[in-house]
Amino acid sequence: MTSPAYGSTLPWAEPPWYTGRPSPYYKDSHRRLRDAVRKWCEEYIAPHTEEWVEAGAVPPSIYAECAKAGLLVPIAAGKTIPPQWAKYGIIGGISPEEWDGFHDFVLWDELIRGGSIASLFIGLTVGAPPLLKFASTQLQEKIFPEILSGEKRICLAVTEPSAGSDVRNLTTTAEKTADGKHYIVNGEKKWITNGMFSDYFMTAVRTGGEGAEGISMLLIPRSEGLRTRPVPVIAGPLSATTYVTFEDVKVPVEYLIGAEGRGFAQTMVNFNHERLWITFQALRGCRTAIHDAFQWALKREAFGKTLIEQPVVRYKFGNMGRQIDALQAWTEQIIYELENLSDADGARLLGGTTALLKVEGGLVCKYVAEECLKIMGGLGLTKTGQGARIEAFYRGVPSFVVPGGSEDVMIDLGVREALKLSRQAEKARAKI
Numbered sequence: 001m002t003s004p005a006y007g008s009t010l011p012w013a014e015p016p017w018y019t020g021r022p023s024p025y026y027k028d029s030h031r032r033l034r035d036a037v038r039k040w041c042e043e044y045i046a047p048h049t050e051e052w053v054e055a056g057a058v059p060p061s062i063y064a065e066c067a068k069a070g071l072l073v074p075i076a077a078g079k080t081i082p083p084q085w086a087k088y089g090i091i092g093g094i095s096p097e098e099w100d101g102f103h104d105f106v107l108w109d110e111l112i113r114g115g116s117i118a119s120l121f122i123g124l125t126v127g128a129p130p131l132l133k134f135a136s137t138q139l140q141e142k143i144f145p146e147i148l149s150g151e152k153r154i155c156l157a158v159t160e161p162s163a164g165s166d167v168r169n170l171t172t173t174a175e176k177t178a179d180g181k182h183y184i185v186n187g188e189k190k191w192i193t194n195g196m197f198s199d200y201f202m203t204a205v206r207t208g209g210e211g212a213e214g215i216s217m218l219l220i221p222r223s224e225g226l227r228t229r230p231v232p233v234i235a236g237p238l239s240a241t242t243y244v245t246f247e248d249v250k251v252p253v254e255y256l257i258g259a260e261g262r263g264f265a266q267t268m269v270n271f272n273h274e275r276l277w278i279t280f281q282a283l284r285g286c287r288t289a290i291h292d293a294f295q296w297a298l299k300r301e302a303f304g305k306t307l308i309e310q311p312v313v314r315y316k317f318g319n320m321g322r323q324i325d326a327l328q329a330w331t332e333q334i335i336y337e338l339e340n341l342s343d344a345d346g347a348r349l350l351g352g353t354t355a356l357l358k359v360e361g362g363l364v365c366k367y368v369a370e371e372c373l374k375i376m377g378g379l380g381l382t383k384t385g386q387g388a389r390i391e392a393f394y395r396g397v398p399s400f401v402v403p404g405g406s407e408d409v410m411i412d413l414g415v416r417e418a419l420k421l422s423r424q425a426e427k428a429r430a431k432i
């Protein structure tokens with residue numbers, strides 16, 4: 001039996017399970033979450049989006065509203081919510097026991113549909129996991145109440161002007177003071193999302209010698225010697241992309257995440273969720289664009305008929321639809337696999353696959369953005385009116401392609417990881 005359609009009834013504008021088709025992945029709690037996030041975004045965000053884009057920032061008071069609504073806990077946690085976080089509230093009344101990777105997907109799908117608000121949380125979703133997975137209990141107990149209540153904000157600072165894809169060669173140093181009580185940090189980080197309004201910087205620093213083994217993760221509070229300035233980027237100012245300078249910044253040694261020398265491995269673990277999460281965003285970006293293009297194609301007339309009556313236009317929609325739904329199916333498969341593997345096995349078996357999924361997300365976005373823009377004609381290049389979301393999506397596509405691991409680097413990683421697993425399987429078989 002099928003259930004009634006939810007949301008838009010236009011083809012591919014919503015994920016297949018919203019249309020009433022059966023799926024093994026989604027239960028009542030996923031539907032509750034979807035309804036709650038959509039309602040919240042429509043009430044608090046949709047009416048203000050244009051005004052915030054115009055002003056170049058989301059007002060800080062909105063962040064407190066997000067905390068009150070129960071958005072910050074799941075955004076910081078990703079696919080598993082610690083039971084002790086229930087006291088901060090979870091949107092839709094979902095319990096930590098119910099929460100899984102598909103809730104994470106639904107949450108981001110709806111937040112991205114909601115518009116400008118999603119860029120407020122990027123720092124939290126990539127900066128909080130190292131604290132949750134690897135930090136001491138004392139540090140977690142100090143920092144999480146501040147960031148889950150919305151009082152303070154966090155971001156992730158790995159990339160430097162001279163080291164992006166090549167994380168192993170980062171140069172920001174953290175040297176211990178003679179009394180062993182502090183690190184003194186010097187260096188620079190670039191393209192740090194949400195840095196302008198962050199209070200904490202989850203930072204990859206060099207505490208040892210050259211290469212990956214010399215890298216550690218240090219939580220650096222905004223303090224004397226830490227300066228931030230905006231870096232204007234293609235997708236606009238709402239994500240507050242930042243250049244960060246550290247000049248003799250003094251950080252207590254208790255702010256080290258895990259042990260010295262573990263920072264590279266911690267960064268790599270963090271990337272797997274980040275890449276999956278970028279694909280969540282890519283998918284909803286495509287669905288929003290195809291929705292707006294369909295609305296237009298059904299009413300715009302050229303050469304005596306509507307655009308949708310032109311076979312060439314239908315061909316474009318068919319090609320977009322098959323790619324979007326294929327990306328959805330692959331994403332769901334990976335979420336399912338991660339749900340059924342330990343964290344360690346998930347990272348070992350799916351690191352390369354997740355990198356390739358992110359590449360696919362970027363490629364589908366490029367295709368969909370270009371086709372939708374052409375369907376809109378001049379409106380697709382116009383920042384206001386019926387083509388505005390497609391114009392913004394087209395401009396934003398590179399944000400799915402470079403951050404979180406650049407396309408070429410990800411393809412290469414995907415192949416190297418696949419070969420590694422193949423050789424391991426061969427060795428294991430030889431032992432039998």
Ligand SMILES: Cc1cc2nc3c(=O)[nH]c(=O)nc-3n(C[C@H](O)[C@H](O)[C@H](O)COP(=O)(O)OP(=O)(O)OC[C@H]3O[C@@H](n4cnc5c(N)ncnc54)[C@H](O)[C@@H]3O)c2cc1C
Nearest residue numbers: 156157158159163164165191192193403404405406408409
């Ligand atoms: C809008 C935005 C937001 C960002 N947010 C954050 C953030 O919050 N925190 C953070 O730490 N970083 C952030 N970044 C940084 C981002 O992760 C890096 O820009 C990205 O990893 C690429 O690094 P790079 O810019 O130094 O490019 P490089 O490493 O210099 O690479 C440039 C190009 O060279 C090619 N290339 C390089 N190496 C290889 C290889 N081994 N194989 C094949 N091709 C290769 C690729 O085509 C690549 O795109 C952000 C970047 C942007 C633009």
